[in-house]
Amino acid sequence: MAAASAAARGQRVLLLEKNKKLGVKILMSGGTRCNITHDCDVKSIVSAFGRQGKFLHSALSALPPKEVIQKIESQGVETKIESTGKIFPVSNKAIDVRDALVNLALTAGATIKPEQTVLEIRKTGNQFQIETQTDHLECDALIITTGGKSYPGCGTTGDGYQWGQQFGHSIIDTVPALVPILNDCKWANDLKGITIEHTSVDIWQPEQNTGDSEVLTKSERKARKSRSLVNRDGSFLFTHWGFSGPAILDVSRAVARHPNRRSLELICDFYPQLSVGQLEESLRNKKTRNGKQQTGNLLNELFPKRLAESLIQSANIELESRNAELSKSQFSALVNQVKRCRFSINGTLGFEKAEVTAGGINLKEIDSKTMQSKTMPGLYFAGEVLDLDGPIGGFNFQSAFSTGWLAGLSAARDTD
Numbered sequence: 001m002a003a004a005s006a007a008a009r010g011q012r013v014l015l016l017e018k019n020k021k022l023g024v025k026i027l028m029s030g031g032t033r034c035n036i037t038h039d040c041d042v043k044s045i046v047s048a049f050g051r052q053g054k055f056l057h058s059a060l061s062a063l064p065p066k067e068v069i070q071k072i073e074s075q076g077v078e079t080k081i082e083s084t085g086k087i088f089p090v091s092n093k094a095i096d097v098r099d100a101l102v103n104l105a106l107t108a109g110a111t112i113k114p115e116q117t118v119l120e121i122r123k124t125g126n127q128f129q130i131e132t133q134t135d136h137l138e139c140d141a142l143i144i145t146t147g148g149k150s151y152p153g154c155g156t157t158g159d160g161y162q163w164g165q166q167f168g169h170s171i172i173d174t175v176p177a178l179v180p181i182l183n184d185c186k187w188a189n190d191l192k193g194i195t196i197e198h199t200s201v202d203i204w205q206p207e208q209n210t211g212d213s214e215v216l217t218k219s220e221r222k223a224r225k226s227r228s229l230v231n232r233d234g235s236f237l238f239t240h241w242g243f244s245g246p247a248i249l250d251v252s253r254a255v256a257r258h259p260n261r262r263s264l265e266l267i268c269d270f271y272p273q274l275s276v277g278q279l280e281e282s283l284r285n286k287k288t289r290n291g292k293q294q295t296g297n298l299l300n301e302l303f304p305k306r307l308a309e310s311l312i313q314s315a316n317i318e319l320e321s322r323n324a325e326l327s328k329s330q331f332s333a334l335v336n337q338v339k340r341c342r343f344s345i346n347g348t349l350g351f352e353k354a355e356v357t358a359g360g361i362n363l364k365e366i367d368s369k370t371m372q373s374k375t376m377p378g379l380y381f382a383g384e385v386l387d388l389d390g391p392i393g394g395f396n397f398q399s400a401f402s403t404g405w406l407a408g409l410s411a412a413r414d415t416d
Ligand SMILES: Cc1cc2nc3c(=O)[nH]c(=O)nc-3n(C[C@H](O)[C@H](O)[C@H](O)COP(=O)(O)OP(=O)(O)OC[C@H]3O[C@@H](n4cnc5c(N)ncnc54)[C@H](O)[C@@H]3O)c2cc1C
Pocket: 016, 017, 018, 019, 023, 024, 025, 026, 028, 029, 030, 031, 034, 035, 036, 037, 116, 117, 118, 119, 145, 146, 147, 148, 150, 151, 154, 155, 156, 157, 158, 159, 160, 354, 355, 356, 382, 383, 384, 385, 393, 394, 395, 396, 397, 398, 400
């Protein structure tokens, strides 16, 4: 997007890419379907990025989601909006999106050079000097879009941070975000491959035990109660090493950023469609009406058989006992297992498997109206190399596309 917008303004543009293949992250994104952006207005994108959101105002007005879609469709790639609001190519092929973006840049007049690793950048006078493994290049304006440091096998090894520092920028500590969570609960690990389409997950900070004698004010007691660090609804995947899926990825940043990760708990509501009261009533009805039935069938209408049975067993209920034999405490243990299932957290899968890097070039040192560095004229940053990370749903591409487009516009204008 940066190359396309700068070239469209008549500048000579060269895009250097380390890999042989262009847009590797696009190719692997959205389960190789590429969730391009989200069906929402600029305000919703800003709010999805939380405290970082206001940095995106100018970039999003330069290239809002609907214009991203127009540009991709202008290259013959139709798109569709799914019920979650996520936008994908109709073909479900990420390669179509990648090709559309490459064509946008090429037709605007940019030159693209794959297999060119930038090794060194210097500035002499008004010119940037760039060394790749084969070439020495000079330019008046330089846009760094090297991404974060997650999935380093894709070429994203955090190279942009060191150049940022070299030109006077500070780096906000980087942590893996949108990353699977590790847990070694055996019954849950045994459910590997099972997805629940709709769950509600919380990252919970257990209450600090400061002793019985402590006298708390009303507001302190209230603060103690609100210990959920983050809550998200969405699909949930059991794996052999823990948990993944959109709901988990979205809450993972709170885990990665936490100084004492192992103190945190994951609390899952596996059936948010029913309140605790409604679930209790439905189970109680089964107990009364189908007293002779085996308890192993109690949750069959709610979950796949393997998951239903595991939840029952993990509530210490024998699958072969009869519904009528269930004690009150077993009953509430089962309801608890479905509505407030607690898991310890052993960490995350780290940068190797994080979809996004949180942290990066400090936004305070970038002019959000142009994406130009405040410490080095002629230098611009865009995309994930910046301290920008959004939730699942196409928000990260949208942020990269918009900041890239604005950086290209500004760099082209400033070098006229
Ligand atoms: C598995 C996975 C799935 C994802 N799915 C989605 C999704 O569906 N929707 C969504 O919005 N986001 C998704 N993301 C996040 C999204 O891919 C990134 O946020 C986005 O690609 C960031 O764009 P970028 O241009 O800033 O950086 P990148 O796309 O990471 O591109 C940076 C490029 O710079 C190149 N580079 C780095 N250093 C050098 C160097 N020294 N010299 C030359 N080139 C260099 C790299 O090779 C790389 O190609 C996903 C990420 C992953 C890992």
